[in-house]
Amino acid sequence: MHATANAPTPDEGCRSARTALDAVVDGEADALSVARVESHAAGCADCARALAAARGHRRRLRRLGDTARMPDEARDRVLHLLRGVRGSSSR
Ligand SMILES: [Zn+2]
Numbered sequence: 902m903h904a905t906a907n908a909p910t911p912d913e914g915c916r917s918a919r920t921a922l923d924a925v926v927d928g929e930a931d932a933l934s935v936a937r938v939e940s941h942a943a944g945c946a947d948c949a950r951a952l953a954a955a956r957g958h959r960r961r962l963r964r965l966g967d968t969a970r971m972p973d974e975a976r977d978r979v980l981h982l983l984r985g986v987r988g989s990s991s992r
Pocket residue numbers: 911914915916918941945946947948949
């Protein structure tokens with residue numbers, strides 16, 4: 902009899918946390934998913950780092966959309982990418 906039979910393996914916990922991570926960062930996840938990911942990240946350095954990185958990345962993208970304050974060369978590249986994204990998903 903295995904003591905860990907009922908507990909999800911760390912790998913499984915990580916996988917479901919990573920799966921929900923995008924929706925959580927996008928604010929599209931329900932409160933339960935957010936709580937599950939955050940409680941997992943609280944005990945898992947890898948997922949905590951992934952969550953923080955995803956949030957920082959998302960925040961940076963959002964800020965770019967509002968006020969693009971960066972070198973012209975980089976801004977042109979980003980705006981070009983953003984235009985491509987907007988063009989493909991017309992809403
Ligand atoms: Zn994890």
